[in-house]
Amino acid sequence: MPEGVPQNAGYMVAAYVVASVLLVSYAVSLFLRLRKFSRGSGAPPGLP
Amino acid sequence: MKLARVGFAITVVSFVLLAGVYVRAFAFTPIEAAQGPAQKIFYIHMPAAVWTEIAVILLGIAGIFFLFLKDKRLDRFAEASAEVGTALGAVVLGTGPIWGKTVWGTWWAWEPRLTLFLLLFLLLVGYLILRGAVTDDVLRPRYAAVLGICCMIVVPFVHLSVYMFRGLHPDPVVIKPSRPSLPPEMLLTLGLSFAVFTLLYIGFVAQRVALARLREESGHA
Numbered sequence: 001m002p003e004g005v006p007q008n009a010g011y012m013v014a015a016y017v018v019a020s021v022l023l024v025s026y027a028v029s030l031f032l033r034l035r036k037f038s039r040g041s042g043a044p045p046g047l048p
Numbered sequence: 049m050k051l052a053r054v055g056f057a058i059t060v061v062s063f064v065l066l067a068g069v070y071v072r073a074f075a076f077t078p079i080e081a082a083q084g085p086a087q088k089i090f091y092i093h094m095p096a097a098v099w100t101e102i103a104v105i106l107l108g109i110a111g112i113f114f115l116f117l118k119d120k121r122l123d124r125f126a127e128a129s130a131e132v133g134t135a136l137g138a139v140v141l142g143t144g145p146i147w148g149k150t151v152w153g154t155w156w157a158w159e160p161r162l163t164l165f166l167l168l169f170l171l172l173v174g175y176l177i178l179r180g181a182v183t184d185d186v187l188r189p190r191y192a193a194v195l196g197i198c199c200m201i202v203v204p205f206v207h208l209s210v211y212m213f214r215g216l217h218p219d220p221v222v223i224k225p226s227r228p229s230l231p232p233e234m235l236l237t238l239g240l241s242f243a244v245f246t247l248l249y250i251g252f253v254a255q256r257v258a259l260a261r262l263r264e265e266s267g268h269a
Contacts, residue, residue, distance in 0.1 A: 006150065007084065008083075008084045008085055008086040008150045009084070009086075011089070011150045012085040015089040015092065015143040015147060016089075016092065019139045019143050020066075022142055026135040026252065027059055027252070030252065030255045030259065031255075033259055034052050034056075034258065034259050037259060037262035037263055037266055
């Protein structure tokens with residue numbers, strides 16, 4: 001990295017980790033809720 | 049359900065592409081000299097913020113049409129867009145303070161853009177709480193549509209707040225009347241990230257609409 005450039009890569013990694021955790025958590029939450037209700041509705045198992 | 053399967057497939061593809069965007073942002077996009085590597089937070093922060101705003105605009109538009117047409121599909125879409133917008137808003141509020149700490153030296157500042165975005169996020173949370181609290185199937189979509197329209201009205205203030213009020217948040221560098229003020233490599237990374245967030249939004253909304261339909265069928269709407 002060139003001299004004089006702030007050394008803050010840790011913050012960058014932290015932000016990407018936070019974003020990933022939030023997006024994956026939401027995706028998993030959708031998956032689980034869909035599975036729960038698809039079982040209840042009599043739709044074929046294994047959804048989505 | 050076909051919609052759930054399609055949404056799930058789009059979401060999986062989006063996550064694979066998002067990993068590609070991360071690699072491109074980390075390894076193949078130049079480091080901004082003044083802010084250092086932390087500037088790369090921009091490539092997830094900005095697309096998430098823009099898609100939160102678009103999600104809320106679509107929520108409001110669906111609400112307006114619902115009030116006239118009373119079509120349940122519009123209500124399902126509005127609910128889905130609000131929930132996905134809330135998730136993307138959480139990404140914005142999760143990554144923004146980390147970037148702010150490196151650039152401004154503080155995690156949070158009560159300046160206009162941040163405060164208005166927080167207000168928009170809280171309105172979205174309120175929208176979801178309202179939907180959960182009203183049990184009447186006729187009144188719930190109507191109340192929700194009105195609140196969705198109110199959420200939409202806040203969006204222009206969020207976006208234009210950097211012009212309207214003096215604050216810490218920088219002016220837009222891409223969505224502005226003049227040409228984007230970013231080098232081509234950074235602009236390409238941002239464009240790719242924006243495209244992936246577009247796919248993510250579509251995949252999430254498709255699944256959420258399918259979920260709303262299943263809940264209605266099972267009597268849990």
